[in-house]
Amino acid sequence: xxxxxxxxxxxxxxxxxxxxxxxxxxxxxxxxxxxxxxxxxxxxxxxxxxxxxxxxxxxxxxxxxxxxxxxxxxxxxxxxxxxxxxxxxxxxxxxxxxxxxxxxxxxxxxxxxxxxxxxxxxxxxxxxxxxxxxxxxxxxxxxxxxxxxxxxxxxxxxxxxxxxxxxxxxxxxx
Amino acid sequence: xxxxxxxxxxxxxxxxxxxxxxxxxxxxxxxxxxxxxxxxxxxxxxxxxxxxxxxxxxxxxxxxxxxxxxxxxxxxxxxxxxxxxxxxxxxxxxxxxxxxxxxxxxxxxxxxxxxxxxxxxxxxxxxxxxxxxxxxxxxxxxxxxxxxxxxxxxxxxxxx
Numbered sequence: 001x002x003x004x005x006x007x008x009x010x011x012x013x014x015x016x017x018x019x020x021x022x023x024x025x026x027x028x029x030x031x032x033x034x035x036x037x038x039x040x041x042x043x044x045x046x047x048x049x050x051x052x053x054x055x056x057x058x059x060x061x062x063x064x065x066x067x068x069x070x071x072x073x074x075x076x077x078x079x080x081x082x083x084x085x086x087x088x089x090x091x092x093x094x095x096x097x098x099x100x101x102x103x104x105x106x107x108x109x110x111x112x113x114x115x116x117x118x119x120x121x122x123x124x125x126x127x128x129x130x131x132x133x134x135x136x137x138x139x140x141x142x143x144x145x146x147x148x149x150x151x152x153x154x155x156x157x158x159x160x161x162x163x164x165x166x167x168x169x170x171x172x173x174x
Numbered sequence: 175x176x177x178x179x180x181x182x183x184x185x186x187x188x189x190x191x192x193x194x195x196x197x198x199x200x201x202x203x204x205x206x207x208x209x210x211x212x213x214x215x216x217x218x219x220x221x222x223x224x225x226x227x228x229x230x231x232x233x234x235x236x237x238x239x240x241x242x243x244x245x246x247x248x249x250x251x252x253x254x255x256x257x258x259x260x261x262x263x264x265x266x267x268x269x270x271x272x273x274x275x276x277x278x279x280x281x282x283x284x285x286x287x288x289x290x291x292x293x294x295x296x297x298x299x300x301x302x303x304x305x306x307x308x309x310x311x312x313x314x315x316x317x318x319x320x321x322x323x324x325x326x327x328x329x330x331x332x333x334x
Contacts, residue, residue, distance in 0.1 A: 048315075050315070050318065050319045050322060051319060052319055052322035052323050052325075052326055053322070055323075055326065056326055056329075059326075059330070075270065075274070076267055076270045076271070076274070076275075077260075078260040078262075078267070078270065078271050078274070078275045078277070079274070079275055079319060079323070081248065081252075081260050081261075082252055082258050082259065082260055082275060082277075082323055083322075083323045083326055085248065085249050085252030085253065085259075086252055086253075086323060086324075086326050086327035086330065087326065087327075087330045088253075088330055091249050092249065093243075093245040093248075093249070094244075094245065094248065094260055094261050095245075096261070096263045096267075097263070097286075099243070099285075099286070100243045100245060100261075100263075100283070103242060103243045103245065104243070104245050107242070107243075107245075107246065108245050108246050108249060110245070110249075116267075144215070144217070147217060148217045148218060148219055148246065151217050151219035151220065152219045152222075152246070152249060152250045152253070154219070155219055155222070155223045155250055155253050155254070156253040158223075159253060159254055159255055163255065
């Protein structure tokens with residue numbers, strides 16, 4: 001599994017902490033099940049940078065299959081999560097607790113988690129482990145989570161379609 | 175201002191409580207978009223779409239969505255063009271969500287707030303009473319960022 005990591009200035013320090021934790025987690029695992037990660041930026045602290053630039057970068061990497069999951073950090077995690085959820089195929093969960101991280105994995109099958117920049121090191125580790133080690137729950141009577149994700153994708157598809165129709169109409173009306 | 179409320183089974187109780195609190199308040203009109211009765215088999219995306227599409231259509235309106243963690247509602251609502259949604263679990267986050275991100279739909283963790291009903295009210299109150307800093311002289315950067323979010327939504331929709 002390869003994880004892409006981005007942040008803005010407010011999540012820059014937290015990003016470094018996260019990479020250390022992921023490195024540690026990678027070493028604990030055997031070769032078949034290893035974790036790798038890549039830092040997609042920013043590579044230097046720039047107090048004037050904007051979170052959408054890095055959200056877009058991560059989204060592109062995931063859509064191009066350069067990584068399978070993502071972690072995005074900004075001040076509160078809100079900006080990153082709004083932004084990434086605008087991208088079709090991305091399910092970004094703002095994880096504020098262990099419980100939220102577990103549910104993000106087991107109920108929402110989140111392929112991206114967004115974190116706030118002021119989490120304590122212990123908290124981050126618990127959240128990362130919960131998200132990475134909890135499987136998407138599709139067993140037995142838990143088909144409901146899959147059903148809900150499909151409904152979510154229908155909403156996504158509906159608005160993609162609507163936009164397309166509007167575009168075609170404007171082209172013909174020219 | 176019009177507030178559209180929606181919740182699945184995990185947020186049903188919190189929605190009831192919020193409606194009771196906000197109904198009859200000056201300058202606020204509450205609209206309940208369901209679910210109208212407790213049904214533990216209902217699915218969050220239906221309510222997320224109902225509220226999101228109404229907020230986009232209606233001038234001077236916002237939305238409140240509640241599910242177990244607020245995550246499912248936020249993912250679904252954000253898929254609707256023009257919606258900015260995120261889970262807010264405390265007052266501080268609610269303040270930033272309004273001031274920096276101009277959130278027009280707030281999503282709440284119902285399972286967490288079930289035991290703390292006053293907190294649910296405080297979160298929504300803080301969010302409603304905080305002005306977007308992007309409209310203030312020094313907050314230009316927040317406005318720029320929120321506009322970038324909308325562009326990203328458009329870009330990916332065009333590329334498909």
